[in-house]
Amino acid sequence: MTTSYPAQFLAVAGTRPEVIKLAPVLMAFAERSAEAKAALGVTGQHRNLIDAALNLFGLTPAFDLNLMRPGQSPAEFMGRALVDLTTILQHHQPRPAALIVQGDTTTATAAAWTGFLSRLPVAHVEAGLRTRDRRQPFPEEINRRTIGLLADWHFAPTPRARDHLLAEGVASERVLVVGNTVVDALRWLQQRLTxxxxxxxxxxxxxxxxxxxxxxxxxxxxxxxxxxxxxxxxxxxxxxxxxxxxxxxxxxxxxxxxxxxxxxxxxxxxxxxxxxxxxxxxxxxxxxxxxxxxxxxxxxxxxxxxxxxxxxxxxxxxxxxxxxxxxxxxxxxxxxxxxxxxxxxGDSTRQTRPDRPLNLYGDGQAGRRIVAALLGDANPPPPFVPSIIPTNSSDECRYESTQDRCGFQWSGPRHSRH
The missing domain is CATH 3.40.50.2000 (Glycogen Phosphorylase B;)
Structure with missing residues (x-):
């Protein structure tokens, strides 16, 4: 089997959350189509949920492995995904500049392993999340730790996620705090909801x-x-x-x-x-x-x-x-x-819903930051800094990394946090 795709970068997804969180990266690539292209391949890990997400963002997969089986175990799915993704990469022309995976699913883990074994650079979107409990969540905690060992680029959603990676010995130049791409997707969708x-x-x-x-x-x-x-x-x-x-x-x-x-x-x-x-x-x-x-x-x-x-x-x-x-x-x-x-x-004193975005996990620019890093921009956008904009206030509360990089603290005015 010989296949040919126009992409210099290849993203792989298997579940609805992966599609939602990779869509902003693919959109950011589309904005810079004169410089590079990116394709999306899917494994079909969640067959009955992924298709609607693809349609929502107007994404047409370059390939669909359709690996979903009734009653399948993670191990069975992992085995089939490794074999089929390896076959795809062996015949992928041109050879991708990098393989992009998101999160901590079995699909992401299989794709990261496939990229590593194929000697392709691996970019991990939503890198560095940790509970430090191998069984919570299961099997996601082990999946994301494994991807952390295989990845070449680590796109951390928050400063704390970055700090986890640095504590595990990942070189600082390989880690970038970009915010979570789900916030990009959420803001994109909010503009279109009726x-x-x-x-x-x-x-x-x-x-x-x-x-x-x-x-x-x-x-x-x-x-x-x-x-x-x-x-x-x-x-x-x-x-x-x-x-x-x-x-x-x-x-x-x-x-x-x-x-x-x-x-x-x-x-x-x-x-x-x-x-x-x-x-x-x-x-x-x-x-x-x-x-x-x-x-x-x-x-x-x-x-x-x-x-x-x-x-x-x-x-x-x-x-x-x-x-x-x-x-x-x-x-x-x-x-x-x-x-x-x-x-x-029963809390009648709780604050009403904020009328402006809460920038705790992202600011809507994560996809663009990721693409800028992958393309090696000489003047990339600054890293994401979390902040909360309180209701009915022009003051901004920042929730940011302390000097010793061990946690977070409030700086600026104090506000009620219900």
Whole structure:
């Protein structure tokens, strides 16, 4: 098999979050098409979720391995991805200048290994996130550490992610703080959202005057008792608050589907629906009073929108939102989830939604910074510096790296952080 693609750079994605977070990089390449081109290949790791994301951003894959199989294990998928990606690279003309991977999925790990074994430079988007717990999240923590060893370029979303990489011995000249590309995608989409994008299920809740809680759950380490506890906590919550309704787009993983049917069937206050497309999800998130999630990307999006968020995990690789009060880690203990949700839903003193972007995880320019670095610009844009712009204030609170590079602190005026 001989294939020919016009790209000097090749990005590989397998899941919806990867497409969403790589789209700004591909858009930035398109802005500079006279200098370089980039193609996207997909593995189909999440077949039923990735296609809508590709359509949203107008992306046509150069290849689609279509590796999704019912009931597949990560190991089975990894093996097929390694073989098929190696075949693609062996016949890829011209040879890519670099292979671009995003995040910590099995697809990203397989692609990074393939690039390394093929002696191609590997660029890692969203590098340096760490919990320091090998099993939380599983298997993502090990995936991203592995990619960190294989990558040549490390595009860190925040100063803390950069500091993790430097502490692990990555040379400083190979690390650049760019912000998270999900913020680029979010801002791009916000400019295009209309009222019609709000899902009918969410509209019914809001039109009836109820408060909307948006929920996601999909982490493998939560399967079994932890997930059961989360679902029962959701049931307890709607029984405790007559004015609350829950919208729960149920992940297609069979373990999540089965547990949802077992524990939430017949609970009228909880609308369990098929996965929303990204337009619908952001529209619903923008109108939610509270988000309950175990997703990393949702933490970033919710923080950027200023929506209070409970994370049903014991640890997060995105601690910045927790440390400024936008996010609370609540674990999977049933009573604690209910208590924390009740505290937020019952807090009449909480600040209203910010009318300007919260620049905690990005400023919308990450894709351009990444492309500038890959093309070796002589005068690249400055690195991303996180900041929070408080509601109803012209003052800016900066949340930035301390001199000893061990953490973050507030500088400038103090403001209420609900």
């Amino acid at each position: 009222e019609a994008d709000l899902p009918a299920s969410a509209r019914r809740v809001l039109d009836a005057g109820y408060r909307l809680v948006l929920v996601t759950a999909h982490r493998r380490e939560a399967f079994g008792t932890p997930l059961r506890n989360v679902l029962l906590a959701l049931r307890d919550l709607v029984m405790s608050f007559e004015n609350v309704r829950i919208l729960f787009p149920v992940h297609p993983n069979p373990a999540v589907q089965e547990a949802t049917r077992e524990h939430l069937a017949g609970v009228e206050q909880i609308q369990c629906v098929e996965p929303l497309n990204y337009r619908q999800f952001i529209a619903a998130m923008s109108r939610a009073d509270l988000i309950v999630t175990d997703s990393g990307g949702v933490q970033e999006e919710a923080s950027s929108l200023g929506v209070p968020t409970l994370v049903t995990r014991d640890q997060t690789e995105r601690p910045e939102g927790v440390e400024v009060g936008l996010v609370r880690l609540v674990g999977t203990e049933r009573r604690r989830i209910v208590a924390e949700a009740a505290a937020l839903l």
